[in-house]
Amino acid sequence: MTEVRTFAIRTFGCQMNVHDSERLAGMLSADGLVPAENDDDADVIVLNTCCIRENADKKLYGTLGQLKSLKDARPGLQIAVGGCLAQKDREQVLERAGWVDVVFGTHNLTSAPELLRRSLNEGSIVEILDAPDPESVADMVPALNAVRELPWAAWMTIQTGCDNSCAFCIVPSVRGGEISRSMDDLIFEATTLASQGVTEITVLGQNVNSYGRDITKRRPLFAQLLRELGAIDGIERVRFTSPHPKDLRSETIAAMAETTAVCNQLHLPVQSGSDAVLSAMRRGYTARRYLEKLEAARAAIDDLAVTTDFIVGFPGESDADFEDTLALAAEAQFDSAYTFIFSPRPGTRAADMSEKFVPAEIVTERFQRLCDVLDRSGLKKHEQRVGLIEEALVEGPSKRDPDVLSARTRQGKLVHFRAPDSGLRPGALASVVVTHGAKHHLLADYVETLRGPKHRSRIALHVS
Numbered sequence: 001m002t003e004v005r006t007f008a009i010r011t012f013g014c015q016m017n018v019h020d021s022e023r024l025a026g027m028l029s030a031d032g033l034v035p036a037e038n039d040d041d042a043d044v045i046v047l048n049t050c051c052i053r054e055n056a057d058k059k060l061y062g063t064l065g066q067l068k069s070l071k072d073a074r075p076g077l078q079i080a081v082g083g084c085l086a087q088k089d090r091e092q093v094l095e096r097a098g099w100v101d102v103v104f105g106t107h108n109l110t111s112a113p114e115l116l117r118r119s120l121n122e123g124s125i126v127e128i129l130d131a132p133d134p135e136s137v138a139d140m141v142p143a144l145n146a147v148r149e150l151p152w153a154a155w156m157t158i159q160t161g162c163d164n165s166c167a168f169c170i171v172p173s174v175r176g177g178e179i180s181r182s183m184d185d186l187i188f189e190a191t192t193l194a195s196q197g198v199t200e201i202t203v204l205g206q207n208v209n210s211y212g213r214d215i216t217k218r219r220p221l222f223a224q225l226l227r228e229l230g231a232i233d234g235i236e237r238v239r240f241t242s243p244h245p246k247d248l249r250s251e252t253i254a255a256m257a258e259t260t261a262v263c264n265q266l267h268l269p270v271q272s273g274s275d276a277v278l279s280a281m282r283r284g285y286t287a288r289r290y291l292e293k294l295e296a297a298r299a300a301i302d303d304l305a306v307t308t309d310f311i312v313g314f315p316g317e318s319d320a321d322f323e324d325t326l327a328l329a330a331e332a333q334f335d336s337a338y339t340f341i342f343s344p345r346p347g348t349r350a351a352d353m354s355e356k357f358v359p360a361e362i363v364t365e366r367f368q369r370l371c372d373v374l375d376r377s378g379l380k381k382h383e384q385r386v387g388l389i390e391e392a393l394v395e396g397p398s399k400r401d402p403d404v405l406s407a408r409t410r411q412g413k414l415v416h417f418r419a420p421d422s423g424l425r426p427g428a429l430a431s432v433v434v435t436h437g438a439k440h441h442l443l444a445d446y447v448e449t450l451r452g453p454k455h456r457s458r459i460a461l462h463v464s
């Protein structure tokens, strides 16, 4: 009897990478491999990489260093590296880690199973495409066989690449320009997922609200897409990430407000509150314009949660610029934010601004001050929810206490509650009343079960 080979996928970076890993898991499963119980026991380990931040490549090469001893002990182990960093570093991956078997890029994820098979006989293979191949680009075909961490919640990539040129970002050079999938293809995928019991879809793209501009050569189709997804029977929650503030149009806000299934949650990356820094970043909006868009969204969409991204210490950021960022954060009153310290990525405009780099100790202090402001608004937003009834989609037992259930509200907030005799299972929907608001989560009391799980598959893979 042939022994079944096992695989593990470790994912670095953004949700698009997490989704690519789910697709890859589906492809490897179709190729006869099964998910390993334990990463270290796997016959194939795939590292799906990201090159957005500096520590991402330190993390990758550090991980590859650790895997070398595993490979020395088990020569049959295959190691593959894919994703943005592989696309950027290409042959360098093998130069720095000669024990890697396969290197594939962002444009040929679907080739990974075949490359792994070939490398069993041919040794190490590097295959990177410079542009998406319509035949093999995974992002452009429905992900119906993806192995999902939460079987009722699916990511759906609607476009690849980005047409913008933000000075700090390497995405356009490693992922190329924007290419949108057809509306028919997306609706087919979402309808099929709904028939499999998927109830939540998160739409993914580098700049989702410009979706379709390359198809129509004129106006984007994102608002229409939201309405059509919201009309699919069985799809109860639609989320999306990320829109670019300059492209957030009134019709998108209207579609969010008028489509019941579209969640009242908006992630709108601002990056800085200083007009000078926003201009140096080439973001295409001012702080005031950003706040006006936020105000329009909050006025139109009932009970909207808003999250954002900030970069602290962009080259040339002065004390006054940073004070503008603090002021914007205080005025915008975000529910939460991802705050990053600027790190230069080779190949970006910002990496060439070394004479303007802000000293590390100043950046660290600014970072902490911004986090304090953001923590205060996050806590306040959560405290304001005490006493409200929330619809909670159960994810499973809490990591800290197996007697407590963790769930997500429609605003995307993590809520914990006890429901000992309810029989609630992952994927079920419950009504809860919020009893406590903390910085990053809510506590609640169980009220009633709204419905049981709808999905048919079990949780098959933890994409780490």
Ligand code: SF4
Binding pocket: 162, 163, 164, 165, 166, 169, 170, 171, 172, 206, 207, 244
């Ligand atoms: S919008 Fe800017 S930050 Fe986002 S992917 Fe495009 S270039 Fe990068």
